[in-house]
Amino acid sequence: MNALSNMLSHASRIGVIARHAFTQLVRMKVFYFLAFFAVILIASNFFSLPQHVGPESEGVRVLRNIKSWSLGAMTLFALVISVVSTALLLPKDVEDRTLYTILAKPVPRLDYLAGKLLGVLLLVFVSLALMDLLMTGALQLRTNMILTEQVALAESRGWPAQDIAILREEILSHGPTASLQGAVFSVFLRASIIASLALLISTFSSSTLFTTNISFLIYFIGHFQADARSVFTGGGDGTGDGLLIRGASLLFSLAIPDFQLFNVIDAVIEGQVMPLAILLKLTLVALFYFVFYVLASWFVFAKKEF
Amino acid sequence: MTQGKRYMVLAAAVLAMGAVRMPFEKGLDNDLRASGLLPPRLEVRTSDRIGQTFFAVSLGGMRTLVATIWNLRAFGFFNEQKWEDIEECYDLIVDLAPRTRYYWDTGSWHQAYNEASYYLYDSTLPALRRKQAWKDSILSGRAFLERGIRNNPGDSVLWERLGYLLSDSNKISAFGDPAKAYQESYDAYMTAVEMGNSRALTSRFALYSLARVPGREKEALAMARRLHAEQNANTATMLSLLYTLGYHEDPAQPVDKLIDSVFPSREKAYEILTGLWERTRDRYPVYGVAQAITFLESELKVPPAESVLKRELLPPMSPEDYFRQEE
Numbered sequence: 311m312n313a314l315s316n317m318l319s320h321a322s323r324i325g326v327i328a329r330h331a332f333t334q335l336v337r338m339k340v341f342y343f344l345a346f347f348a349v350i351l352i353a354s355n356f357f358s359l360p361q362h363v364g365p366e367s368e369g370v371r372v373l374r375n376i377k378s379w380s381l382g383a384m385t386l387f388a389l390v391i392s393v394v395s396t397a398l399l400l401p402k403d404v405e406d407r408t409l410y411t412i413l414a415k416p417v418p419r420l421d422y423l424a425g426k427l428l429g430v431l432l433l434v435f436v437s438l439a440l441m442d443l444l445m446t447g448a449l450q451l452r453t454n455m456i457l458t459e460q461v462a463l464a465e466s467r468g469w470p471a472q473d474i475a476i477l478r479e480e481i482l483s484h485g486p487t488a489s490l491q492g493a494v495f496s497v498f499l500r501a502s503i504i505a506s507l508a509l510l511i512s513t514f515s516s517s518t519l520f521t522t523n524i525s526f527l528i529y530f531i532g533h534f535q536a537d538a539r540s541v542f543t544g545g546g547d548g549t550g551d552g553l554l555i556r557g558a559s560l561l562f563s564l565a566i567p568d569f570q571l572f573n574v575i576d577a578v579i580e581g582q583v584m585p586l587a588i589l590l591k592l593t594l595v596a597l598f599y600f601v602f603y604v605l606a607s608w609f610v611f612a613k614k615e616f
Numbered sequence: 617m618t619q620g621k622r623y624m625v626l627a628a629a630v631l632a633m634g635a636v637r638m639p640f641e642k643g644l645d646n647d648l649r650a651s652g653l654l655p656p657r658l659e660v661r662t663s664d665r666i667g668q669t670f671f672a673v674s675l676g677g678m679r680t681l682v683a684t685i686w687n688l689r690a691f692g693f694f695n696e697q698k699w700e701d702i703e704e705c706y707d708l709i710v711d712l713a714p715r716t717r718y719y720w721d722t723g724s725w726h727q728a729y730n731e732a733s734y735y736l737y738d739s740t741l742p743a744l745r746r747k748q749a750w751k752d753s754i755l756s757g758r759a760f761l762e763r764g765i766r767n768n769p770g771d772s773v774l775w776e777r778l779g780y781l782l783s784d785s786n787k788i789s790a791f792g793d794p795a796k797a798y799q800e801s802y803d804a805y806m807t808a809v810e811m812g813n814s815r816a817l818t819s820r821f822a823l824y825s826l827a828r829v830p831g832r833e834k835e836a837l838a839m840a841r842r843l844h845a846e847q848n849a850n851t852a853t854m855l856s857l858l859y860t861l862g863y864h865e866d867p868a869q870p871v872d873k874l875i876d877s878v879f880p881s882r883e884k885a886y887e888i889l890t891g892l893w894e895r896t897r898d899r900y901p902v903y904g905v906a907q908a909i910t911f912l913e914s915e916l917k918v919p920p921a922e923s924v925l926k927r928e929l930l931p932p933m934s935p936e937d938y939f940r941q942e943e
Binding site for chain 1: 619622638641642644653654684718814
């Protein structure tokens with residue numbers, strides 16, 4: 311009973327800190343980026359780059375454009391929000407002296423860190439949800455328009471019903487699908503890993519700028535982690551590399567998260583289906599990183615003097 | 617514990633965590649690549665070619681965007697007729713977006729059709745070099761399409777495109793033996809049909825290729841009868857094949873009865889069969905066509921001087937002849 315009430319007490323404290331962090335970030339007017347996203351989204355509807363397309367493939371090209379630009383923008387916004395918000399959290403609390411007030415109370419430092427991070431993740435989640443809503447709405451409208459146009463074109467050419475059904479299926483596979491929602495969620499998962507990593511860095515970093523730069527650097531490098539792993543295991547072009555190279559690639563692949571796994575969104579943009587099992591595995595990977603980095607942050611932060 | 621020791625413990629924990637997750641991540645990575653959700657790894661030569669954009673490409677959702685921009689660049693090269701640059705461009709584009717059919721299709725089309733046509737008419741080159749460049753571009757377009765199929769084996773449209781290229785009257789002599797090319801075209805079309813999501817006309821195109829493979833007339837006739845019944849297909853090519861292959865099956869049968877069983881009217885039969893007789897470059901079988909035309913001209917009171925059979929027919933289109941004339 312005591313254990314349960316203890317857990318509830320922790321959860322309640324984490325909830326309060328998360329809500330406070332979320333409000334604090336919202337007050338920093340981060341949602342202005344949504345205006346930029348809307349502009350990108352609208353523009354992607356009308357980008358008519360000169361290329362070779364027949365009337366049949368024109369529709370699908372537009373839908374792919376919308377998804378490509380939207381998910382690209384979501385990735386960038388989620389990355390920037392995660393890293394910058396997390397990097398700002400601790401220094402801002404120190405600057406405002408809020409941190410001393412909180413730590414003077416019976417608030418475990420783990421609860422403080424988890425709460426702050428959850429506040430950032432809540433902000434990223436809400437931002438992605440809003441962008442997703444805009445993208446899905448625009449995509450749905452555009453898919454319906456293209457479907458009507460293309461089916462009418464096919465009917466005017468006397469296509470048989472079987473061919474029209476294939477055309478319809480092809481267009482719908484590029485519309486708002488469950489896999490597309492899965493892709494947006496994988497953007498969130500990747501953002502949550504980089505946010506928790508930024509939290510760890512900020513616990514021993516002396517400046518916001520350092521945390522931000524290192525986090526971005528690790529993010530980019532993390533996309534090549536699979537290649538390093540491949541060199542170490544001898545599965546890539548690295549077969550026959552010297553001990554030094556293999557050792558370095560081992561260190562690299564052990565220390566840096568594998569962000570490439572979350573690039574499944576490229577395949578979804580191209581109309582592929584993402585099975586739920588894959589999404590669950592990706593969630594598991596993200597959860598693993600999240601828990602580890604929060605515990606590691608706590609390990610450093612627990613004895614930190616202010 | 618001092619701060620230094622604390623950081624050392626942290627570093628050890630990070631590495632230990634890496635060792636725990638590595639097998640799982642490696643397995644997941646293999647699963648994702650096998651299912652096509654992750655593209656093949658970018659090769660070093662790719663990173664060399666795209667230079668600074670490599671970092672952008674490493675971002676999820678950006679590979680397709682960069683491919684779009686390079687496709688735009690390829691369009692520019694096409695306007696300037698820089699064929700080697702187009703080939704390089706599409707090699708890179710399909711590295712970035714290997715699952716997008718459009719890029720495989722367009723890259724192949726540029727090489728096998730646009731580049732080939734350019735060399736056919738490029739008067740600045742000697743005939744021998746033009747011929748070689750014409751043939752090479754068609755073969756590289758075919759190779760590019762086949763690479764696209766290997767990367768997307770379940771894409772029926774790419775198989776269909778290969779079938780079309782291999783049976784194209786203007787290209788077929790680049791492939792060597794026409795009978796072999798028609799056979800391969802039929803196989804490609806049928807692979808698309810067997811996938812179950814191809815268009816109705818794909819199976820008709822398969823028939824048109826099969827009908828031009830010497831020795832497979834009986835099989836082609838059975839297929840023509842089946843498709844004619846199933847799809848109610850009354851295209852000119854379908855009707856002419858029903859006639860020619862039917863005649864091949866039994867040359868002793870009365871021509872008038874065969875005509876009446878295939879065509880809606882004798883006027884229509886004359887129009888379709890004279891068209892077939894003159895379309896020599898398409899290499900369709902012409903069994904019994906001369907007999908049918910003789911009979912129909914007599915029936916329709918066509919003056920003997922105006923007989924289609926007296927017209928001089930063009931030989932099958934062969935760039936070999938074209939290049940020889942130019943020399």
